[in-house]
Structure formats: structure tokens, C-alpha cells
Amino acid sequence: MLHTLKPSRSLLWAAMVVAFAIAWGVLHAESEFEVGITLVAIVVVVLAARWLRVAPAVGASMNDHPRSLGWACILGVLLLTAAFYDDHFALLLLCTVLLYSVAGFGLNIQFGYCGILNFAGAAFFGIGSYTAAVLTTHTGTPHLLVLVVGGLVSALLGSMLILPVLRTRGHYAALVTIAFGILFKTFLEVNDTLGGPQGMRIPNMNILGWQLNEDIVIGDLDISFYANYAVLSLVLCVIAFILVRRLERSWIGVSMDMVRTDEIAASVFGVPIARMKIIAFTAGNFLVGVAGAVYGLLTSYVAPNNFTFSDSLILVSMVILGGIGNPWGILPAAAIILILPEKLQFIQEYRFLLYGILIIAILLFRPDGLLPRSIRNFFPGQSRT
Amino acid sequence: MSMEVFSQYLVNGLMLGMIYAMVAVGFTLFFGVMDVIQFAHGDVLMLGAFTALVTFLGLDAIGITNPWLQILIMLVVSMLLIAVVGALVAKYLILPLKDAPPLNTLLLTLMLGLVLRELVRLFYPDGSNSKPFPRLLPDHELHLGAFSIRADSAILLVAGLVTIVALHYVITRTKLGLAIRAVAQDGETARVMGINFHWIVLLTFGLGSAMAAIGGIMNGLYYSEINFGVGLLLGIIGFSAAILGGLTNVYGAILGGFLFAALQTVGSVMLPLIGSGVPSSYKDVFAFAVVIMLLAWKPSGLIAERSSERV
Numbered sequence: 001m002l003h004t005l006k007p008s009r010s011l012l013w014a015a016m017v018v019a020f021a022i023a024w025g026v027l028h029a030e031s032e033f034e035v036g037i038t039l040v041a042i043v044v045v046v047l048a049a050r051w052l053r054v055a056p057a058v059g060a061s062m063n064d065h066p067r068s069l070g071w072a073c074i075l076g077v078l079l080l081t082a083a084f085y086d087d088h089f090a091l092l093l094l095c096t097v098l099l100y101s102v103a104g105f106g107l108n109i110q111f112g113y114c115g116i117l118n119f120a121g122a123a124f125f126g127i128g129s130y131t132a133a134v135l136t137t138h139t140g141t142p143h144l145l146v147l148v149v150g151g152l153v154s155a156l157l158g159s160m161l162i163l164p165v166l167r168t169r170g171h172y173a174a175l176v177t178i179a180f181g182i183l184f185k186t187f188l189e190v191n192d193t194l195g196g197p198q199g200m201r202i203p204n205m206n207i208l209g210w211q212l213n214e215d216i217v218i219g220d221l222d223i224s225f226y227a228n229y230a231v232l233s234l235v236l237c238v239i240a241f242i243l244v245r246r247l248e249r250s251w252i253g254v255s256m257d258m259v260r261t262d263e264i265a266a267s268v269f270g271v272p273i274a275r276m277k278i279i280a281f282t283a284g285n286f287l288v289g290v291a292g293a294v295y296g297l298l299t300s301y302v303a304p305n306n307f308t309f310s311d312s313l314i315l316v317s318m319v320i321l322g323g324i325g326n327p328w329g330i331l332p333a334a335a336i337i338l339i340l341p342e343k344l345q346f347i348q349e350y351r352f353l354l355y356g357i358l359i360i361a362i363l364l365f366r367p368d369g370l371l372p373r374s375i376r377n378f379f380p381g382q383s384r385t
Numbered sequence: 386m387s388m389e390v391f392s393q394y395l396v397n398g399l400m401l402g403m404i405y406a407m408v409a410v411g412f413t414l415f416f417g418v419m420d421v422i423q424f425a426h427g428d429v430l431m432l433g434a435f436t437a438l439v440t441f442l443g444l445d446a447i448g449i450t451n452p453w454l455q456i457l458i459m460l461v462v463s464m465l466l467i468a469v470v471g472a473l474v475a476k477y478l479i480l481p482l483k484d485a486p487p488l489n490t491l492l493l494t495l496m497l498g499l500v501l502r503e504l505v506r507l508f509y510p511d512g513s514n515s516k517p518f519p520r521l522l523p524d525h526e527l528h529l530g531a532f533s534i535r536a537d538s539a540i541l542l543v544a545g546l547v548t549i550v551a552l553h554y555v556i557t558r559t560k561l562g563l564a565i566r567a568v569a570q571d572g573e574t575a576r577v578m579g580i581n582f583h584w585i586v587l588l589t590f591g592l593g594s595a596m597a598a599i600g601g602i603m604n605g606l607y608y609s610e611i612n613f614g615v616g617l618l619l620g621i622i623g624f625s626a627a628i629l630g631g632l633t634n635v636y637g638a639i640l641g642g643f644l645f646a647a648l649q650t651v652g653s654v655m656l657p658l659i660g661s662g663v664p665s666s667y668k669d670v671f672a673f674a675v676v677i678m679l680l681a682w683k684p685s686g687l688i689a690e691r692s693s694e695r696v
Binding site: 111117161163164167168169170171173174175176178180182183185186189190237309310313316317318320323349350352353355357359360363364367 | 416422478481482485486487488490491492493495496497499500503504507617618621624625628666667669670673674676677678680681684685686689
């Protein structure tokens with residue numbers, strides 16, 4: 001009776017409806033009971049998908065119709081924003097997921113494509129936030145430009161690490177970025193001009209006269225100001241995603257894949273290894289920095305404690321959990337990693353413990369991540385032989 | 386600088402170096418046999434210190450009050466238990482991921498560190514605050530001319546030296562050491578020669594973790610307090626030390642440990658001299674910056690592994 005489902009566009013849309021319905025449920029749930037029901041629903045959906053063997057068909061539909069998948073995601077996020085228009089906390093979570101995804105795309109360029117480990121993600125995120133804080137407090141730079149400058153400063157400071165990153169391999173390279181992350185956080189804590197351990201306040205964001213940090217009031221309708229940021233984050237996320245996909249499909253992406261899989265073979269074929277690594281490292285840090293700048297403006301507050309080694313680990317676990325090298329995987333991974341601990345508030349103290357155990361279990365039993373990267377498909381939509 | 390201040394800095398630096406070396410040696414041993422980084426190693430050290438603390442409380446309760454006997458029992462209990470913990474980690478978390486990408490093992494052990502920290506914080510009574518560690522060693526001053534040192538620091542330094550010499554003996558003079566070195570050089574060949582790979586990995590993890598337990602007790606006795614979060618930074622510093630030393634050489638790790646402590650000490654002395662705006666709290670910034678520069682200069686550590694690229 002169980003025919004294998006054929007990949008199709010309608011199957012894709014159905015899967016996305018289920019996914020966003022679950023997302024709505026998770027964001028909506030507040031009491032223990034509601035969260036429990038949502039978790040049970042997730043388990044049921046996963047089990048049903050496994051029993052009906054729809055997962056491969058859904059995956060194939062995603063590969064065949066990337067455009068529909070993209071539109072479905074944009075539409076889904078907009079619908080979620082509309083559904084939670086007056087719920088500050090849900091919208092804040094939504095923005096955080098989108099912005100961390102952008103940072104995840106950056107890291108994905110680095111170790112998904114080019115194989116450069118970066119354990120200082122939170123540091124580059126923080127550089128973006130602090131740049132935004134300093135620029136908006138002390139200068140009159142237009143705020144859209146601040147976002148770009150945040151990314152540029154992050155890439156620039158990251159270029160200090162290029163020499164050691166190029167010369168080292170494997171665990172040695174991991175140490176370079178770990179040391180940088182700790183150095184950065186310690187520096188912020190002892191530096192008084194940047195606010196020390198207390199951090200800095202950031203003025204409200206303003207794009208072309210549009211105040212992003214004020215609620216929108218239309219008649220009786222009071223829309224949370226976070227909705228502004230949700231739209232801004234979505235736009236940023238979409239742009240970043242398109243950039244990453246273009247990069248992956250270009251000759252640069254192919255060269256990066258070669259550098260990752262076998263440096264010696266790549267150099268034999270004339271691929272400029274150093275140049276590829278520099279491009280990947282710089283582009284990745286730029287994206288992380290831009291995400292950090294928006295995040296700083298969103299929370300209107302930066303402090304060194306938001307950019308610790310553990311936060312870098314959260315970024316790395318997002319990329320690994322999603323499936324290294326697959327930007328699509330980062331979105332659900334970011335949602336799980338960021339929203340789950342918040343919704344598990346009722347087990348308060350124990351949530352970090354559970355979070356650690358969850359990641360360990362995933363690494364032991366599903367080491368390729370939720371959505372493993374599929375083999376390069378140059379012509380999406382065409383049937384594969 | 387007066388002789389007294391100088392000797393204080395020197396003793397403190399040596400003490401830190403000794404603790405870092407204890408941690409770094411573990412990283413090197415593990416990397417040798419399995420080519421993995423066990424990032425929860427710093428937290429294993431913390432666990433060792435807490436085990437010793439619990440043992441002490443237990444001994445106090447049953448009325449054993451001789452401090453030397455207490456230290457001895459604490460050492461034995463903590464080393465044995467932590468060695469078992471290390472071996473269990475190897476058996477259930479490291480060996481199953483033998484063929485996975487190294488990044489996965491790294492992340493897994495980092496998460497294990499988080500789990501260990503949280504376990505102590507949640508389940509040790511009032512675990513989120515620092516716990517006083519008993520002062521069991523005599524703490525009068527010893528004088529050697531203008532040079533003075535507290536008796537407990539002197540004892541800890543000598544004990545550390547003895548431990549390192551003992552480890553050297555185990556690795557170079559015993560059958561176990563020979564097997565560890567064989568597995569480190571080439572696991573496949575070692576297996577062909579009849580060495581039980583599985584057991585040697587477990588024993589190596591036990592040995593390295595027992596070293597961390599000693600490091601944890603030294604750390605506790607020196608600072609007279611212990612905190613659940615102490616392992617994170619100690620683990621990262623130990624890892625830096627092992628990397629600086631070259632990751633394949635136990636002596637490199639010891640050298641790296643003392644080097645890192647020297648950097649921190651020099652940083653805290655020299656930085657205020659540069660200008661009044663540079664407080665000594667920048668010492669960690671300084672130490673890690675130098676580590677990055679050293680790696681740019683010697684990309685595979687100070688005592689580099691001899692290797693050639695195989696295609």
C-alpha cells in the first residue's frame with residue numbers, strides 16, 4: 001500500500017505548511033502543557049514521515065524546486081510575523097533565529113565550503129555589534145551604512161588572522177580562532193572606553209526617517225516594533241542566502257570545494273589555495289559582522305558576556321546540526337538551537353544540561369546533520385539520471 | 386623590583402606552569418593515540434578537584450584528621466575515579482566516532498564539557514558558588530637568603546616535578562608506555578604486532594585523566610577554593626600549551642605549559658610599564674595574542690612533528 005511518493009511541487013508546499021505550522025506552535029506555546037503538546041506533535045510528525053517514507057521524496061522536491069522552497073520560506077516567515085504582530089517575545093525569537101542564520105551562512109562559507117575552522121564566530125558577531133554601537137553613538141552615519149560598516153570592520157579585524165589561519169592546519173587552526181575569541185572577550189571586559197563588562201547602550205535605529213524601535217499604531221492596531229526588525233532580518237537573510245548560493249554555484253564555490261576536499265590535488269590543478277581561503281574567511285566574517293550589527297541594534301545593548309566562547313560554540317553547532325555545507329539546513333537548526341532552550345524554561349536549571357546531551361546524541365546518531373548536503377546539482381529542476 | 390616581589394611572581398608563574406603542563410600532557414597523550422582533541426579535559430580536572438573535596442569531607446566525617454594521610458587518600462580516590470571517567474569517555478564517546486570528521490569529535494567533547502559543568506553546578510549542593518578547598522599543607526614561609534617561598538607552594542612544585550618524572554618513567558620505561566608510543570606512531574601496525582588497541586586507548590585516556598585529577602587537586606590546594614567553571618579556561622589554556630608544544634610530544638606540552646604561564650606572568654608585570662593606560666588585566670589578551678603570533682611563525686608548534694605530505 002505504501003507507494004513511494006513522487007517528488008513534486010505540491011508535496012514541497014505541503015511539507016512547508018507542516019513545518020511552519022510546527023514553528024507557529026512552538027512560538028505560540030507558553031505553558032508547560034502547550035509546549036508538551038507541541039513536542040508530542042513534532043514527534044508524531046517525525047514518526048509519521050518516517051513510517052510513510054516521505055523524507056526522501058520531500059528532499060528530492062526541495063532539490064528540484066529551490067525557487068518554490070525559497071518563496072515558501074519567505075511567505076512562512078511573513079505569516080509568522082503577522083500572526084505574532086503584538087507578541088514582543090515571539091518576534092524577538094524570530095529575529096534572533098533569522099540573524100543567527102545569517103551568521104551561520106557566513107560560517108558555512110568558511111567551513112562548509114572551504115574547510116576553514118572558525119571558533120570565534122561570536123567574536124566577529126560582537127565586532128559587528130560593537131561597531132554599530134560606536135558608530136550610532138558617536139557619529140551620524142546613516143544606519144543602513146552602519147550595517148555594512150559593521151561587516152567591513154569584522155572582515156578587516158579578521159584579516160589579522162589570515163596569516164596564522166593560512167599557515168596552520170586542523171587543530172592548530174582551531175586554536176588560532178579559539179584564542180582570538182577569548183582574546184576579544186577579555187579585551188572588551190577590561191577596556192573602559194567600550195564600556196567594560198557593563199557594555200554599551202545603542203541608540204534607536206532609523207532608516208530614512210523610519211523609526212524601527214517604535215511600535216506601529218494603525219487605528220486600534222498596535223504592532224510590536226520587533227515586526228520592523230523581523231522584516232529587516234528577513235530581507236537580510238534572503239540577500240545573504242542568495243549570495244551564498246550564488247557563491248556556491250560559481251567557479252569560486254567549485255574551487256573552494258576542491259580546497260576543502262584535497263588541498264594537494266587542488267594545487268595540482270592550479271587552484272589558488274591561499275586566495276580561496278582568504279575569500280572564504282573574509283566573506284564569512286563579513287556576513288557574521290553584518291548579522292551582529294543588526295542584532296546589536298535590535299537589542300539596543302551590547303555587552304562582552306553575549307560574545308563568549310559558548311556563543312561561538314552555539315554558532316558552530318548550528319552549522320553542524322544543519323548539515324555542514326547546506327545553507328538550507330541552517331534555518332531549522334538555528335530554530336531548534338535558539339528556540340528550544342527558551343521554550344524549555346519550565347525545566348529552568350536543567351535546560352543547558354539537556355541541550356548538551358541533545359547535541360551529543362545528534363553527533364553520535366546522526367553525524368551528518370539534519371539536512372546533509374547533497375551532491376552538487378548544477379541544473380536544478382532538471383531530472384537527474 | 387624587590388627580590389620579594391620577584392620571587393612571588395616567579396613562584397606563581399611556576400605554579401601556574403605546573404598546572405597547565407598537567408592539563409597539556411593529557412591533550413598530547415590523547416592526540417597521540419586517537420588523533421582527537423578531548424576538549425572536556427579541563428572539566429575532567431574540575432571533576433577531579435570536586436571528587437577530592439568530597440573525599441576530604443568524607444574523611445573528616447569518619448574522623449581521619451592527619452592532613453598527610455588525608456591528601457594521600459584524596460589523591461588515590463580522585464585519580465582512580467577520574468581515570469575510570471576518562472576511560473568511559475573514551476569507550477562511549479571517542480571510540481564510536483573514530484571514523485567521523487575530527488570537527489564532530491571536537492564539538493562532542495566541548496558539549497561533554499558543558500554537561501560535566503552543568504552536572505556539578507546542579508547536583509553538587511550549592512554548586513554554583515565557589516567551594517572552599519581545605520588548606521592541608523603547612524603554610525609558613527621558607528627563606529633562602531632574600532628569596533622566600535611559602536612551604537605549601539614549595540611542596541606543590543616538588544610534587545608536580547615528581548609527577549612529571551613519574552610520567553616520563555611510565556612512558557619511556559614500562560611496557561604500557563611502549564604500547565602507548567607504538568599506538569601513537571601507527572595504530573594499524575601496533576595492532577598487527579599484537580597490541581590491544583582498544584585497551585591501550587582506554588588506558589591512555591585513564592592515565593591522562595588521572596594527571597588532570599592531580600592537576601585539579603594542586604589547583605585546589607594552591608588557590609584554596611574550587612569552582613565549577615574553572616575547567617573551561619584551564620582546558621583552553623592546556624590545549625594552547627599542547628598546541629604550542631607541537632601536540633605530538635609530551636615534553637613539548639610541558640614546555641608549552643610553562644611558556645604560557647611565563648607569558649601571563651610577563652604580561653602582568655610588563656604591561657603596566659608600557660603606559661599607565663594598560664592595566665595588568667590585559668595579561669590574557671597579551672598571552673593569547675602571542676600564542677597566535679607564535680603559531681603564525683611555527684604553524685605546527687615549537688617542537689614540530691616530522692612529517693611529509695602523502696598523496
